[in-house]
Amino acid sequence: MPEIPAGGPPPVSIEFGSLEWEEEVERYGAHSAARAQAQSARKTIEAGTAKLDWKRCKADGPGGTRLPGCRKLYVPLDKQGASEAPYGFVFQLIQKPDSSLAWNLIAFGERHPADGRTRNVYERAHKRLHGRYP
Amino acid sequence: MATAVKRLDLTIGEFVEIAGRRYEVVSDREGGVTIEPAITSAAELHALRGTKPANAEDFERLSVDVPFDDEG
Numbered sequence: 001m002p003e004i005p006a007g008g009p010p011p012v013s014i015e016f017g018s019l020e021w022e023e024e025v026e027r028y029g030a031h032s033a034a035r036a037q038a039q040s041a042r043k044t045i046e047a048g049t050a051k052l053d054w055k056r057c058k059a060d061g062p063g064g065t066r067l068p069g070c071r072k073l074y075v076p077l078d079k080q081g082a083s084e085a086p087y088g089f090v091f092q093l094i095q096k097p098d099s100s101l102a103w104n105l106i107a108f109g110e111r112h113p114a115d116g117r118t119r120n121v122y123e124r125a126h127k128r129l130h131g132r133y134p
Numbered sequence: 135m136a137t138a139v140k141r142l143d144l145t146i147g148e149f150v151e152i153a154g155r156r157y158e159v160v161s162d163r164e165g166g167v168t169i170e171p172a173i174t175s176a177a178e179l180h181a182l183r184g185t186k187p188a189n190a191e192d193f194e195r196l197s198v199d200v201p202f203d204d205e206g
Contacts, residue, residue: 012196017179017183019174019179020174020179023171023172023173023174027170027171054197054200055200055201055202055203055205056197056200056201056202057206058202058206061205061206062205062206063206065206067206068190068193069187069188069190069193071197071200092176092187093187093188093192093193093196094180094185094186094187094188095185095186095187095188095189095192096183096184096185097183097184097185101188101192101196104185106176111205116163117162117163117164117168119170120206121206122205122206123206124173125206126206127173128173128174128175128176129175129176131175131177132147133160133161
């Protein structure tokens, strides 16, 4: 679905690649809260009816994450705090073969995992971009 | 009946396939290793699809009014 930024530049689509979706969302159990929240958020995004509360990712973030060219959405979409919106999507701005731009999903996961061994969504995004964890 | 244990001599960065699904050996951050579903690199996906990261100017143009938070 197209994202239409204020000011009139061409719409930028938001894409959920099947491989990324499988690796990021379907790693959670079929009946897990995380997967249900991701599916619900995707449905809302694709319907194009909600105002999306985007945040920029940092080129130099906490824990050594480097996510230039990326933005994120908290999940559930209408919540903000880490307890109310414990998950996040990270998208990278990409250029497609026809030169159009798209926000492509690169990671989904917990923003602040309680278990210290669990990688947060930013670390997962970093790994997808750079091939290894920070 | 005793279950046979398959012993694997694996190091971080290696991959194993279990029931058709690829897993990567990663650090468990406690001095050991664990396996997790593999994450295909963006570079590999770009090569497959003919895409590439957008340039910084396009990102800035689209994100100039988008705030940062105190996370990653």
